[in-house]
Amino acid sequence: MTDPQLPLFAAEAAAPRVATGRPSAAPFAAWAATAEAVRATRARREKGRLVATYLASLDDPGGAVAARWFAGAPFAEADARTLRIGRATLWPALAALAGVERERIAERRLALGSTAAVAGELLAGRRGAGLSLGDVHWAFEAIAAARHAAGREALVRALLAAASGAEAGVLVALLGGGLRIGLLAAQVEDAIAAAAAVALDAVRDAHALSGDLGEVFRRARAGTLAETVFAIGRPVGFMLAQPKPTPDAVAAALDAPFVLEAKYDGIRAQLHVQDNAVRLFSRTREDLTPAFPDLVRAGRALGAGLVLDGEVIAVRPDDPARIAPFRHLQPRLGRTAPAAALLREIPVAFVAFDALAVGGERIALAPWRERRSALEEHVPLDVAAPIRLAPFRWASDAATVIEAFTAARATGHEGLVAKDPDASYAAGRRGGRWLKLKAAAATLDVVVTAAERGNGRRAAVLSDLTFAVRASDTDDTLLDVGKAYTGLTDAELVALTATLESLVRERRGGWQRVEPAVVLEVTFDLVQASPRHASGYALRFPRIVRWRMDKPVSEIDTLSRVRALAGDGWM
DNA sequence: CGATGTTGGCC
DNA sequence: ATTATGG
DNA sequence: CCATAATGGCCAACATCG
Numbered sequence: 001m002t003d004p005q006l007p008l009f010a011a012e013a014a015a016p017r018v019a020t021g022r023p024s025a026a027p028f029a030a031w032a033a034t035a036e037a038v039r040a041t042r043a044r045r046e047k048g049r050l051v052a053t054y055l056a057s058l059d060d061p062g063g064a065v066a067a068r069w070f071a072g073a074p075f076a077e078a079d080a081r082t083l084r085i086g087r088a089t090l091w092p093a094l095a096a097l098a099g100v101e102r103e104r105i106a107e108r109r110l111a112l113g114s115t116a117a118v119a120g121e122l123l124a125g126r127r128g129a130g131l132s133l134g135d136v137h138w139a140f141e142a143i144a145a146a147r148h149a150a151g152r153e154a155l156v157r158a159l160l161a162a163a164s165g166a167e168a169g170v171l172v173a174l175l176g177g178g179l180r181i182g183l184l185a186a187q188v189e190d191a192i193a194a195a196a197a198v199a200l201d202a203v204r205d206a207h208a209l210s211g212d213l214g215e216v217f218r219r220a221r222a223g224t225l226a227e228t229v230f231a232i233g234r235p236v237g238f239m240l241a242q243p244k245p246t247p248d249a250v251a252a253a254l255d256a257p258f259v260l261e262a263k264y265d266g267i268r269a270q271l272h273v274q275d276n277a278v279r280l281f282s283r284t285r286e287d288l289t290p291a292f293p294d295l296v297r298a299g300r301a302l303g304a305g306l307v308l309d310g311e312v313i314a315v316r317p318d319d320p321a322r323i324a325p326f327r328h329l330q331p332r333l334g335r336t337a338p339a340a341a342l343l344r345e346i347p348v349a350f351v352a353f354d355a356l357a358v359g360g361e362r363i364a365l366a367p368w369r370e371r372r373s374a375l376e377e378h379v380p381l382d383v384a385a386p387i388r389l390a391p392f393r394w395a396s397d398a399a400t401v402i403e404a405f406t407a408a409r410a411t412g413h414e415g416l417v418a419k420d421p422d423a424s425y426a427a428g429r430r431g432g433r434w435l436k437l438k439a440a441a442a443t444l445d446v447v448v449t450a451a452e453r454g455n456g457r458r459a460a461v462l463s464d465l466t467f468a469v470r471a472s473d474t475d476d477t478l479l480d481v482g483k484a485y486t487g488l489t490d491a492e493l494v495a496l497t498a499t500l501e502s503l504v505r506e507r508r509g510g511w512q513r514v515e516p517a518v519v520l521e522v523t524f525d526l527v528q529a530s531p532r533h534a535s536g537y538a539l540r541f542p543r544i545v546r547w548r549m550d551k552p553v554s555e556i557d558t559l560s561r562v563r564a565l566a567g568d569g570w571m
Numbered sequence: 572c573g574a575t576g577t578t579g580g581c582c
Numbered sequence: 583a584t585t586a587t588g589g
Numbered sequence: 590c591c592a593t594a595a596t597g598g599c600c601a602a603c604a605t606c607g
Contacts, residue, residue, distance in 0.1 A: 042588070042589075043589070044588085044589050044591090044592075044593095045589080082578080082579065082580095083578095084577080084578055084579080084603090085578085086577060086578060086579095087577090088576080088577055088578085089577090147603095147604085148604070148605095149577085149604070149605080177578095177579090178594090180593090180594070180595095182592090182593065182594080183592095183593085184592070184593065184594095186591080186592060186593090187592075187593090243584090265582085266582090267581060267582070268581095268582095282580080282581075283581085284580075284581090286579095286580070286581090291601095326581090326582065326599095327599080329581090329582095330581080330582090330599060330600055330601095331599095331600070331601085333580080333581055333582095333599090333600065333601070334579085334580070334581080334600065334601040334602070335601070335602090336601085336602075430591090432590085454595070454596080455594095455595065455596085456594065456595065457594070457595080458594090458595065458596090463595080463596080464595095464596075464597090482597075482598085483596090483597060483598090484584095484596085484597070485584095485585095485595065485596045485597070486584055486585045486586075486595075486596065486597085487584085487585060487586085488585090488586085489585095489586065489587090490586075490587080524597095525582095525583085525584090528598085528599090530598075530599085532598070532599085538597090538598060538599085539597075539598080540582080540583085540597080540598070540599090541582080541583055541584055541597070541598085542584090542597060542598085543584055543585065543597090544585090
């Protein structure tokens with residue numbers, strides 16, 4: 001169907017891609033049917049079994065793409081390309097194909113909760129042209145390479161026109177950025193291990209190293225998983241920390257003595273130094289290098305064969321030893337060619353807290369103590385250097401954790417990370433060997449002023465709540481200060497929806513303004529000045545603590561309290 | 572040309 | 583990032 | 590305990606609009 005010619009490989013230079021073999025002629029319909037069967041069951045083992053059975057049935061090496069797609073994305077994590085397809089492209093394409101108005105799409109989207117479900121409904125009964133895995137693969141390649149939205153829409157339309165009704169639903173889900181069948185990378189790893197009869201650990205390790213489930217599947221079947229190489233310049237999966245609610249929980253979860261480090265409020269990054277070539281990668285393996293030429297310059301001085309794990313933070317221009325909050329770093333993110341003035345105004349540092357390779361040798365499997373020694377040999381302790389060593393301290397009890405936490409907060413850090421000194425680096429996993437502890441937040445009592453219907457499984461409830469505070473003790477004007485969607489149970493959301501429906505004042509699609517009567521207690525990590533809401537403030541990581549049925553609107557918090565909670569200056 | 576809309580990626 | 587949910 | 594879904598706020602890039 002699509003032309004497997006020139007544009008398909010045009011983007012190759014940007015990010016080296018791993019070959020997955022010749023495109024497969026295997027029917028896409030079987031993949032789509034498997035995805036639907038996975039969606040239909042909630043049993044995790046059954047989902048895994050379905051995927052494993054399907055993967056085992058593929059005899060064509062080009063079928064590797066099938067493994068990738070089950071994780072919900074059209075491309076591998078190691079692949080920097082995106083499709084740039086959203087509702088602006090999907091809705092007109094669907095409307096044209098189904099021969100209905102755009103309004104009808106919007107209406108059904110609201111009722112069904114996802115554009116994928118709308119596609120399945122509107123295109124139901126279509127026979128399809130017998131798409132193969134290879135056809136879909138080429139279509140994704142072509143869409144990613146298409147520069148203009150019109151070109152992408154034409155490609156999407158051609159793809160969907162060739163799809164059966166059953167295929168259209170999953171295709172739209174993949175195109176729109178999420179399969180949502182209750183299956184992600186971790187489950188696909190299980191299925192690959194089962195389908196190829198290899199050890200799960202080997203599959204996980206290969207995935208962490210390659211960032212491509214397609215390659216992992218192909219190698220698992222070829223018996224060459226162990227040949228997945230660690231290479232400097234190629235990002236590895238990050239080891240993540242598990243959240244803990246209290247210092248006691250941290251102390252209880254780790255054997256004494258354990259390690260405490262600051263939790264830096266920046267962006268996690270992996271620094272690769274290979275001769276003169278320095279690269280920085282994000283947690284999702286995006287290439288951050290272009291945004292940080294200052295760190296690249298500093299990295300060249302470290303010596304080759306190094307892979308460091310750490311955090312990029314903003315530092316104060318007047319004193320680079322002191323850290324700046326996350327909002328200062330934000331304008332430096334995503335830049336492809338940052339101006340010299342920006343580099344000056346917002347200086348950054350890479351705070352190294354782990355070493356995955358030194359002298360060209362992978363040391364990720366060694367315990368933290370040994371990795372830390374290696375790190376200290378390669379990174380200066382200088383607290384003002386652009387690439388600097390993260391300090392740490394030993395702790396054996398909760399009291400020490402509390403003390404370190406207080407000190408970290410006073411310095412401007414988010415909190416602490418606690419680590420097991422004997423643990424190896426668990427690439428790509430969030431295990432119990434690293435723990436994080438953040439600040440116990442203040443709460444605000446607010447009133448709901450507007451609500452919006454949710455997506456997917458929340459399509460039937462008003463799950464997205466906009467809330468306000470009073471202007472002052474003497475002025476009852478309500479000023480919006482944020483939105484939240486998490487914290488209430490499903491049952492509470494259902495009950496809340498009924499109440500909010502009785503309070504409707506104005507309705508626009510799935511959105512509605514309501515009489516201010518529902519009082520919520522909300523929490524957050526931070527209050528920040530923002531033009532987003534009428535109050536002039538917004539919340540970082542807002543979540544609902546509880547529905548305050550006992551509290552009248554006349555007693556909710558005021559703008560002055562919000563102002564008092566807002567971070568200001570360098571903190 | 573600047574403003575706006577869409578998408579993607581950080582936390 | 584976060585919380586709720588269910589295997 | 591683990592994996593997954595659904596979603597906040599900020600910001601940059603890029604295409605398109607006016």
